[in-house]
Amino acid sequence: MRSPIMTLSFTKMHGLGNDFIVIDGRQIPVVLPDSLIRRLCDRHLGIGCDQLVLLSPATLEGADVHVRFFNPDGSEAGACGNASRCVALFVGNSPVLQTRAGLLPTTQKGEQFAINMGAARLDWQDIPLSRPCDTLHLPLENAAACSMGNPHATLFGDIGRAETLGPVLERDPLFPERANIGFAQILSPDHMRLRVWERGAGLTLACGSGACAAVVNAVRRGLTERTCTVTMDGGDLTITWQEDGTVLMTGPATTVFHGTLA
């Protein structure tokens, strides 16, 4: 007897070129083993993406959809800013997202989506950054770190070192959970250039949570104002570190195509 044919529908989306496979498990539960996540994310053997996003019914009051983010290496991320805007577009009606980083309210303003990414955690990694970095054997003097629900270190200065330093620092013993490593250049008090080596994904065209962390880290070092345009290889995000401690991220989201895996 032939086994039943299993199909899996997905939508390919991107936010400033940070690309995602979105799988909607709100009606029919979807279970994805690590090995399948790695294969779907693979650009040669699967569909290819920077993160796979799995939706399921919300379980908390006040939330509209439960969202999980997986990196191509199979690891799960607590937050993903660019994917959060894509989920807001996919679900519609300015949903509240239930994520590991908390409940994230979304707002649509024309073609732009604003996500309140929650409070930046400033206690994260302040002390270790002042001691020599194990792999580079020198302190990360021009660096600061914070958590946006996922770990981010930002190095201010040369953005050309992302490809070489990113993979080394991602796995430096300074960061027991590994970290996303941002390379930022301050252009003016309200404008910075940023490239991000993402944990579990590598260099991407844009990183939403990385842009939020870079602005928080820059403000703490007196480098920018609290509202700042962040220009990444894939385009611009507007980030505001609000007085209540939460970070507002505004930018576009794009649907590329719908597909079915047999």
Ligand SMILES: N[C@@H](CCC[C@H](N)C(=O)O)C(=O)O
């Ligand atoms: N692309 C993301 C961040 C993805 C998560 C990251 N790789 C991690 O493991 O923390 C964004 O837009 O925020």
